[in-house]
Amino acid sequence: MGMMMIALTVAMMAAQDPSSAGTADLHLNIVCTGQHDVVRHEERRVDLGSAGRSQSGRVSGYTMDTVPARLSVVIRDGEARVKVPPGLQPMLGKAGEDGWWPVQKLAVSDTSIRGVVKLGLISSPRLLVDRLTGDATFGSFTGVCEKAPEEAQGRRF
Structure with a gap:
């Protein structure tokens, strides 16, 4: 009787856990359109001459x-x-398979999709998709998501 009560309690806890509810049965394709930050190296030539003297130099810096x-x-x-x-893929280390990276610590609920993506040795951005509004964040990426078709619908144009 005691073992049956423990099994029933564990089953009820698993049923109430929103991060595991329906994840195994969930088939979802999402496309998010937005923007992200990139660091660009900028180098330019500057003229420093004055009073008839011609001098020039190079200025180097980074912009966001x-x-x-x-x-x-x-x-x-x-x-x-x-x-x-x-622009978010790491410059060093292993590349994802055709640009695809596995999501670790996946947690899916009725209101959100959460996880962590390990991009190389240093970067592990968090994925957060709000299932109610469609808002998404992933590292410096912010955007809005829409459900993509499951199967190819033929040519778009």
Whole structure:
């Protein structure tokens, strides 16, 4: 009787856990359109001459730009993967498979999709998709997501 009560309690706790509810049965393709920050190296020549003296030099620095980006998320059979925009992929280390990276610590509820993507040795950005508003964040990426078709619908144009 005691073992049956423990099994029933564990089953009830698993049923109430929103991060595991329905994840194994969930099949979802999401496309997020937005923007992310990139660091650009900038170098230019400057003229320093005055009073008839000609002198020039080079100035080098970094600037932060915001560029358009697209992020894709696929959830199948309790696992998820993310197609990372090129500007967010690491310059060093192992590349993702065709730009796709596995999502670790996946937690799916009725209101959100959360996880962590390990991009190389240093970077592990968090993925957060609000299932009510469609808002998404992933590292410096921010955007709005829409559900993508499950199957190819033929040519778009």
